[in-house]
Amino acid sequence: MDNSQNLSTLGEFGLISRIAAGVSTADGVVTGIGDDAAVTAFTPGMQLLTSTDMLLEDVHFRRAWHDPYRLGRKSLAVSISDIAAMGAIPRWALLSLAIPGDLPLDFIDDFTKGFLSMAAEHGVTLIGGDTCSSRAGLVLSVTIMGEQLPDLILRRSGAQSGDEIWVTGTLGDAALGLKLLDFGSAQPPGLALAPSCSLGGAEWHEHLISRLLDPAPRVIAGLALAESGLASSMIDISDGILADFGHIAEQSGVGGCIRLQDLPLSAEFLRSTEMSDEFPYQLPLSGGEDYELCFTASPLNREKIIECMKKCGVEATPVGIVTSLPGVAVIHADGSPHALQNKGFNHFK
């Protein structure tokens, strides 16, 4: 690419061509970037799954924290995660960029490389989008399309009383990563962090920050759960397990009880919080941005699920039980209720 150019000399159509240059053709893409609409061909018998996410500078990300490559990866990852949460196959993406005047072309190049690397990892093709100028910060909007056979699609609404509540991976890492980045300005009371809190510090801090900046959508695990028929409902954890299992409970007409001591925590999370006066349970419960899967399944499927997830290279942990009573309770190891601080992020508070 010619790096002597800038956005003004390149223009809107030059920018679109520059982005399109990195995109390869793919099965199912009949007409990609460059017409009024993209044209794609479906696998016969499948249904279409669509989801869209908007990411705003200084609301969802900060340019000081998010390097453009990982921002590109994450902007697509959070949408792919929604397709994973339905047990579906991600296929095509649309990307809209509103670009502030001070954004270097290098930033857009690196962002695009990151976006396309995440796309390639999950067999997703960029088929279109929109570009315009922004007077106030970078704005990203990503639409993802996927497909799946109607009977395999996993919804929020299938949980049954008596099912177990499961999560993949570990919880709270991304939320703690955010605290680490924000260290000094927004240290929560009672949360003392182990030494080496600066970016570029200890390895465990890098891991936590990477969970925030470069999340990995659980596509293979979601597909395996859909195809095996082992799960009754599923959602991805973007606002914390408490809020997100709450959506399953609400849409399934059930409730649930989550066992605090069973929440899967990473060694890095434990190492970083070992000096805290009080264990920061609010991070795995309500911290958000985990992009793990939360699903429910009959207790009869427990062994099969562990095996199925192992094949996907993913740890899965049963963390609670679905109840017929509405509402979501959290209990300690001795059965006593855990006092809840908040149920997730509200954009409008």
Place this chain on the structure above:
Amino acid sequence: MDNSQNLSTLGEFGLISRIAAGVSTADGVVTGIGDDAAVTAFTPGMQLLTSTDMLLEDVHFRRAWHDPYRLGRKSLAVSISDIAAMGAIPRWALLSLAIPGDLPLDFIDDFTKGFLSMAAEHGVTLIGGDTCSSRAGLVLSVTIMGEQLPDLILRRSGAQSGDEIWVTGTLGDAALGLKLLDFGSAQPPGLALAPSCSLGGAEWHEHLISRLLDPAPRVIAGLALAESGLASSMIDISDGILADFGHIAEQSGVGGCIRLQDLPLSAEFLRSTEMSDEFPYQLPLSGGEDYELCFTASPLNREKIIECMKKCGVEATPVGIVTSLPGVAVIHADGSPHALQNKGFNHFK
């Protein structure tokens, strides 16, 4: 709806429920608003058409000019227009809203009513989206999905040397409407407007402003052209016929010659510009936001096209000829070349 509420008490999920309350179920929508992804079922044999548009406050619209109801209509109309330009059937939409703290809930209610009224007019169902807070102005992102049989889809790339260049409706109205709204601050040199230039002025001004604020996508005309097989290529005019036919020319590997005196102008446009020193040709050529269709067709199809368009309630006008030589020329009635001022709007200049 309970109007004593505001966005902060309503919260993100309250707002989504409020928007969803206005949406009715529809054929093909298996799972609408409220899961990780929407699920839709396709008409067998059809291909998927997708397009996305982002609209930013003070870039694409001003709250002082665009009342929320018409802004809601337009935010969907511009996307539907992309589906119309492919000769396809619009089906489903996703709507993302980034909402500044000062935006009254009434604004969102009226916006949603407008959006859903446009959706209903074209058989489109809102199936999902995203909502978040914005620190800098309202941001809208709309994704539209449509479908069509593979052989009927009209692209930019099918124009043949010798074809006629056609446009639906009239050109330049929206661009002149913008000048009327901007009157006093951005009066172009040489363009003297007839009296009654304020909003709420003469009827012809209202018409021009309405073309800007409430454009009508040409879905029925686009579909009729696709189904009849009369057109060889098509695009919608969002950046002015010069730039948009330029895309057809480029992607078809041809050029074109546009006859200035044949550009269809509304009575309102002519009435408003009759006092100009110099006729403002740049508005119909490069003004943009017309959302009319520009298409090419064999001259043998001329009568059939006029008849076909008449059945759709749309005037269509042949305005030029496709040439084998690349580039787009504009000529006066005497055949002399018209000096071009600019070729459309560049977001990054």
